[in-house]
Amino acid sequence: MECNQALIKVDEYFENRLSDIERHNIKKHLEKCSKCRQEYEDMSFVFNALDNHFINAPDDLADKIMNKIIHFESSKKRSTKVLRNIGASFVAAGIMISLLNFSNYNPIILAKGIFRGAFEINQVVTDPITKLSQGLKYVTDVYINGNGK
Numbered sequence: 001m002e003c004n005q006a007l008i009k010v011d012e013y014f015e016n017r018l019s020d021i022e023r024h025n026i027k028k029h030l031e032k033c034s035k036c037r038q039e040y041e042d043m044s045f046v047f048n049a050l051d052n053h054f055i056n057a058p059d060d061l062a063d064k065i066m067n068k069i070i071h072f073e074s075s076k077k078r079s080t081k082v083l084r085n086i087g088a089s090f091v092a093a094g095i096m097i098s099l100l101n102f103s104n105y106n107p108i109i110l111a112k113g114i115f116r117g118a119f120e121i122n123q124v125v126t127d128p129i130t131k132l133s134q135g136l137k138y139v140t141d142v143y144i145n146g147n148g149k
Ligand SMILES: [Zn+2]
Pocket: 002, 003, 004, 006, 029, 033, 034, 035, 036, 037
């Protein structure tokens, strides 16, 4: 099993919603892959915390997120910082979508939805952007600045 396949299923694994075969495959992957195991442990920590404590989002959370998105939309600077902000904006957008999707349910389900949304967006958007910017930095260092190894 590949990491991206395992990471997509870890929340279902945590909540015991997988078939025996899938469960076995994920268990085997987590035993040998420290990166995915760390993701699983982080997710377990958050989900356990949510199950044990009633968490309410602050009243001004939606306003703060919208302000960040609006601020980002209005700034058109081109720099590596923008790449990081793009990732953050996608996460914020994911949180907003989760808020809309889950707003009729209890806060635990809402918070889990936010976490899942941010987690999936991180896998799909932020990681590739991080890798791309690391790649660009490497190319710049080696071929333009001439100080690569
Ligand atoms: Zn892995």
